[in-house]
Amino acid sequence: MEQLVTFMLMIATFVLLYFMMVRPEKKRRKKYEEMLTTLKVNDEVVTRGGIMGKIVNLQEDFIILESGPDRTRIKIAMNGIATKAVTEK
Structure with missing residues (x-):
């Protein structure tokens, strides 16, 4: 028992x-x-590394972000995105 x-x-x-x-x-x-x-083009996102940027191109496993005043483009893996950025209006 x-x-x-x-x-x-x-x-x-x-x-x-x-x-x-x-x-x-x-x-x-x-x-x-x-x-x-x-996610779609022109969405603002934050990467896992803390980089904020706007999506300019979506691919199957990668996205291209545009970030900073110089509009630098960065190619990152899709799973590198942490969240969508909250934009104040």
Whole structure:
């Protein structure tokens, strides 16, 4: 009987860990991938390195950003994008 209680507690712990760790991560990843698929030319984005720029060209796995006053163009991997920049109006 004691072994059954221990086993049930172990199962409950794994279920709790799933709902506290795995499920939120899947939800976050899905939201991130959705954001990547909705990117378009002229969107302002922030890279994982903190560079802010405007998308000037979209390719399958890469994007070209224009950044800075000199309008420098940077080619980065699609997964290098952290978020869309929030623009104040």
